[in-house]
Amino acid sequence: MPENIVIIGAGQAGIQAVESLRKEGFMGPITMVGDEAYPPYQRPPLSKAYLLGAFERARLFLKADNYYAEAGCELILNTSAKAIHRADRIVELNDGRKLPYDKLLLATGARVRKLRCPGADLPGVHYLKTIADVDGLQAVFQAGKRIAIVGGGYIGLEVAAVGAKRGLDVTVFEAMDRLMARAVSPVLSDFYAKEHERAGVKLMLKTGVEAFEGNGKVERVIAGGKSYDADIVLVGIGVVPCDELAVAAGLACSDGIVVDQNARTGDPHIWSAGDCTRHVGREGHEIRLECVQNAIDQAKHAALSMVDKHKTYSEVPWFWSDQYDLKLQIAGLARPTDTLVLRGDPASRKFAVFHLRDGAVAAVEAVNAAPEYMIGKKLVGEGKKIAAETLADTSISMKQMA
């Protein structure tokens, strides 16, 4: 009997594992279990082109319908896993089915962090994570409507940009003193604040939301002691890892399922990859990454390890965000103590911020600046030392620094 593999989670990491397992020659049966109604799909366009209506649903799916049969992957949708019985190597599903496994991959992803405040459960308060979420939002996402966005991070700002484009009256409430504070350096926060204001988006910084009010549906946002009228609310305040199954099964978890650099948990039969994991990053610190890059790369490493070809996961993390006609691309993980080097002029809407740590390029944030991003990513991977004056000098091309 060939070994069989069960994958819990039908997202970007899960499907990558299927693809990589087959590429690495794994011949046994694969079963993938997903709790949504859809086969694996891309989430990044949800808050961008899909919300705008510029991207039909069929284009979101990562694989063609016939992929699963061709790949010998049984797809069980609309179903969640209820428990992992490690001693018997069985996954129990919420419909009572029991799936025996030889090897198990937990690719359970993350779920939206819910806002806890009075009125948070009123109809009209939306979150954005799934196709169903966006379909629900889209039904009311119309020109002239007032949308209050809670959270000035990637999701909130991408929705703000689409909303402004679609003619909604957009207000963003952010508790911190700048936008995307967790993800980007202050230069970019300020730059994006100006871009959003220019598009007509109202930004309320240092303004935490205290409550929602309304008669049967949300009508007002109470923030910073004031009341703001709103037809729609979109909350984008981050995600939390889906690690409950692993916790209940007694696997080590700490705000995420703890895995090593081969995506292994402490159980020799169980791996985990994607947003749900906590792993030791390439800089030696425990991190949790919420991004497509980590889903893809960690799942590739999990698949390799599952077929006994172990390779240390040390890829440079990368991220992107589309707002208006601005493409933000980031490589590496910044730290507050990094030395920042600005290359180019933000006023030209094409620039980059390099982060130097002990003289080496540790991260790059690039706006409409692909060479800075692509070469920057390479420099981060190599830990290359480059003088700040050189990086800042736009008469020296990025290629010359590679």
Next chain:
Amino acid sequence: MKYKVTYIENSGKAHTVEVADGWSLMEGAVKHLIPGIDADCGGACACATCQVYVAPEWQDKLPPKSDMEEAMLDFAPDVKPASRLSCQLRMGPELDGIVLHLPKTQHA
């Protein structure tokens, strides 16, 4: 409407498939399980892992490269003058029958 595209793997194996009007040639390859196009970012022009080599007779039927595509391509592996990022190429009647060759690898 759907139009024909022929993807030729690095091994020489050809796949002729139909791609819907308005879809990208990267999406066409992914939907038809053509090996050799990774498209890690899903078409956002953020990863440069969907490179193709456009057959000579089709090159001038394509729109020029954007600055972003040009810059991303600079750093893809084995780039040639015929290289394009297939996520940036949209299917339409003028491309009916286009032939695309796939590189050996999408990852440098």
